[in-house]
Each structure stands twice: as C-alpha cells, then as structure tokens.
Amino acid sequence: MTANSPPRPTLAPVIFILVLGALLPFLLQSGFHMRLAMLIWIYAILSMGFNLLYGYTGQISLGQPAFYAIGAYGFAMLQVKLGWGPVPSFIGTLVVCAVVAVLIGLPLLRLRTHYLAMATLAFMLIQHGIANRWIGFTGGQSGIAIVPLQWGGETIGRTGLYFVVLGMAAAVLLLHDFLVRSHVGRAMQAIRDDETAAAALGVHVVKYKLRILVLSAVIAGVAGVCFTLTSLRVDPSLSEFHVLVSMLTIVVVGGLGTRFGPILGSVVVVLLPQVLTGFGELETIVYGAFILVFLLFLPHGLSSLIERRDFLAAFKARKPAGTGKEAAE
C-alpha cells in the first residue's frame, strides 16, 4: 500500500451497525417500533442480495421479489403442507431458492442489460401469477398463515423474534461485506465494468454471474423467511411491483454498489411512510418529491456521505473552477 492509497476498509462499521442493532430492543418503546426495526432488517437483507447482483456485478435482475416470495412461500408451505419444523423448512427453502435460481440463471444469464431485466421481470410475473391463480396450492390472494415461532414449547415474543431476524441480517451483512472486500468483490466489479476485459484478466465470467445470482436468490429467500416469521402469513403481494419499487428505492436512496447503502436505504424506505402519514392526501406526493431530491442532490445515495471520508473535498471539486460565467461558457 502506498502512502496515497485510500485506507483499507475495516470491519469496524459493520460491528458498529450490528451492536447498534443489538441495542435497539432496549431503546425502542413499543412492539410497533420493534416491527419497524424488523422490517428494516428484512428489506436490508433483500437489498443486500440485489446490491451484490446489480450494484457490484452489474446484472440487473428485477426478479428478486420472486425469490423473496419463493422464500416466504417455501418456508410457510413446508411447515403447513408437509409438517416440517421451522429449521428444516428454512434449510429446504434456501435449497429451493438456489435450485430455481440455477434453473433460470442458466438460460437468462446469456442476456445483458435491459434484456436481462425484462426476462427476470417476466420470471417475477410468472411467480406472482402462480401465487395468485393456483388457489388450491398457494391459497390464492388469501395466502397461507403459519403458527408463530416457538422455543421450548413457548411462543417466541417480538424481542426474541427481532434477535432471530437480526441474526440472519448479521450473517448476510458479514457475508456481503466479506465478498465486496475480497478478491471475489473485485472480480464482480470487473464483470460489472466490462465483461470482456474481466474475462481477459482471467475472471470466469459465466461462473461468477451464476454464483452471484444463486447467492442473491438465497439471500432474498432468507428475507422472505424473515418476513414470514414477522408477519405470520404469506400472500401474492410479496412479489408485487411495490416490493420491486421499494427495493429499487432503497438502492437509490442508500447508494448502489456501496457497503452500507442497503441498510441506510431500508431505514429511509421503512420509516418514511410512517413519518409522512401526517401529510394525509399529500403523502404520496411528498414521498415522490423526497426521492427526486435524493436523485438530484445525492445520486450516489446516503452511503456516499459516510463511505467517502473526503466528501466535502469531493463536493468542492465538483464545482467548476473559475467564475459562474466561465463555467457557463
């Protein structure tokens, strides 16, 4: 490392986030606040998978909500229809997500950019259609309800459930951070920037793309399981457009291809609608305006404020040198 090299990222911020997460139950005042905290972690898990796939590897898959729903449905159906326990159901669900990802990844990853986006969006629509229309199997729009998670014959309370979700989020966050800081992360970024150049450098592009797709699908499945544990039911809305929009908003607000963007974006996307309820009829307009402001003034998301220690210097550097007239010319 030369004297001018940027400092190597450390685990310190990850540990700080997790410690803060562990302290939250002692700081929050009601079960509703705990639910919001769980939703933040659930969306963060979902978006971390998307961040690996799109933010770091450049593969724009709009099918992530489908894997989120498959995770949720798998976990619920293995328990309700096959009578499996929560742990085998969890493992079985992740296997299902991985297998489905391999099956769709093999043909779809030949596609790039908006073609890949459209194909994966079609996959989401198919999954949503099945969840909605195969009523005898999926419960249709009413979905499927599960019993609350239990430990030693006792139902786990909301605080206990929070720590279960936090544990899963911690595992995903550590994996996400490990990958982006390792040679795998550099290979992913090389693929994102130029697949041909990456291949010329010895990166096995197809292998990496498929592995990351499978991993992001499994991570989305973990998010789906967490959602089922929290809400005690699954329904087709898990793969509706609003989930996709929330996920895209998280990466815009938090910062695409950043270490902590998914978490910061999730905080905003989960809490903002609750804060804006006071605006009544104008709520949706204010929400939209807020996102526009982010796009205009923080195109790299909230994460850019934290991860770029030289933010102020960079902001000054963005200003054109000389007078406004000269800049205009």
Add this chain to the structure above:
Amino acid sequence: MTRTTQTKTLLAGTASTLAALLIGATAAYAEPLPLKICHIDDRSGSAADTGIEGLNGLKMVLDPLNKAGGINGRQIELVTYDTKTDPQLAATFSTRCAEDDKALLMIGASPGAVAASMVTVANQLKMPLYVLASATPNLTDNPAYQFRFGPKVTQDSLAVADALAEAGIKKVAIINNSVPFGITGAESAVNALKPKGIEVLTQQTYDVAATDVAPQIINVMQADPEVILVYPYPADGARVVRTIRQMGLTQPVIMPRVGAMKAFRDLAAETGNGVLIPSSVDMSRPEVKKLFDDYAALHGPLAVSPSPAQGHDAGTLAVQVLSDPEVQKAIDGGDLQVARDAIVAATKRLGRFQGLQGRADSPYDLTDDHHGPADAGFFVFIEVAGNGSELVPADLSKLTAK
C-alpha cells in the same frame, strides 16, 4: 433488635403501606381510555374509491355524534391510514394502531389481500377489526376478533343462483378475468349454480389487460346460454359487454359488484344498459335513499355503491358498542385489552342489527361464529340504465328460459 433496626423496620413498613395505598389509589382512579378508532383502508391505489366512500360513510356517523358531545361527553377520535393496496403496509399500520395509537377498534380493510393481512394482525394482537368491503370468502372462517360488513363474493353468487332458479334458467355461460376477483367469483358461481340444477355450458377466462375478448365471446356464442355471468374489473368488464353486444348476443348479462361501478358504466356506455347486478344496497328503503342524498350533499353525487353504507353501518355499530355499559365500564377501568375484549363481546351481543345494507327484513348477523351479513335474502337486483348514468331497480322478467 436495636433502636436503629427498629426505626428502619418502621420506615420500611410505612413506605410499603404508602406504596400499596398509592398503587391501590392509582388502580381505583385509573385514567379512562380515549375513545380512539383507526380507519385503515385504501385511499389511493386501485381500491381508492371504495376506501374513501367507506371512510365518508363512517364520518357521517362519527362527526354528528362528536358535534353533539360524543359518548357520555367524550369525543370519538378517528385516526386514518392509507394502505395503498399494500398488505404489508396495512399490517404495519394495523400494528401501529394497536400498539402505538392504542386504539380500541380498527375499521377498514377493503381489498382482499389488505383484509387478510389485517385479520392476521388483529388476531395476533387481540384487536377488534370491522372489515368493510372485502369479498374474500374465508376472512371470517375462523372468526375471533374480525367482523365483516361486506358480503362474501359467494353470497353474491348465491343471490344470482336463487334469481336464476326462480326464473327457470337452466343454462348459463361464465366469463371471468384471471385476477383473484374473477377467479374466485367464477368458482363461487359454479358452486352456487350446481345445486340448483343450472348447467354451466362454458367458462371462459381472459387476461385482465386483454384488448380483444372476441375469442372468448365466440365460444360463449357457440354454447348458446340463456344468461351470461361476467366477473371482471371495470375496464375489461366494459370490453366484454361491448364485445357481447357488438357480436349480436342478446342474452341478459349479470355482473356482480363491478356492474355498479362508475368506471364500468362510463366505459360501457350504451352497451351497459340492462346489465343486472345483485346489490346489497336497496334504494327502495327510505333510510337508504336518505343516506345517499346526505352523502351527495356532503361529497357530491354518487351512484348506488355499498361502500358508504358499509362505512355507515360499521360506524353505527361501533357507536352502539362503545356506548354499551359493559364496554364503558371496561374503558373506564383503563385496561386496553379488557376494553378490546369487551368490544368483541358487545359486537357479538349487539351484532344482529338492521343496517343500511341489505333488505329491510335482512339484518346483519355478527353473533357467535357468523361475524358477517346474513347469508340469504341480503341482496336486491338493480340494473344499469341511461347509457350508464343510472342504476335503477332491475326488471327480472328479462330472465326467461328459452
């Protein structure tokens, strides 16, 4: 025992007695709970009209009551949340209502998926919920804290089957879109018609976004039914009816729920004339007509729609329940869960009541394990007239067997 120890013991005993007295006094003079209700429903998104009309109907009960001094001098506070047809948001708002707002009762939940998620929260948090428009059949299959004011879609189908059987109809065709309302509606129709000996000659399904439904209509034409049953959304419903009439089919068309919606009537225009609709709103009842006149005066003209009546009925029962002496006692006691349980018990006790929905002789039955409108005799038939501008009492004589 030394003198110091004696003094300490005396002080400790005095402190304990004072603490016990203080706790007792606090319990005896517990602050009464605020009369807070949450309205959680769509006010934007695909079911916005339903949610807004239901809220307006609810306010038509609560606002005059509050102006007149409320219940025993205490106002009812209404907290509103817009669910945007998002079940996850609805679940979060329901939790907020139960745990942060500490409300006594939730009212709303019109779209089926929103209602399903709110029912889960209501039962998890032991919070009474009055479901308004949702037609999903199984919402009240295992009723605990949830009560419904909107009939199940299966009840519409039973009303249709009864009317067809009475007219001697033996052969029908069904056309439905492929969204849950269409699928569930068609399925419930098949189940209701079969026991009446009415044969479904063909059931045609189309995509809700399909611009051309001629293939499905040709199949219906070839089946040659006596009546055509349609389960659409408004825009595709208009396309179906236009195609039916453009292809020369003259059979009566029955379109539960959607046929009454303004969007359908506007788009179908002259081809919508004569479309029959089983309706839970009987405009021949003077009190129902007055509700719609009052509604028009406050919010502008509105065609016959069950939503204001559902909101009004839910509000009326909520006021009766909150005024109930047992509920008042629980509210004065200051224990939120005891008050909520008292509301559930009072809803069951007072739940057989004549609302503005249904026929004059067909009260709600929210008692015991029923928790919803009466299963039979709840519907009247209306039909579209005036190129979509009116809904008038139906002429059922057009339902004649071939």
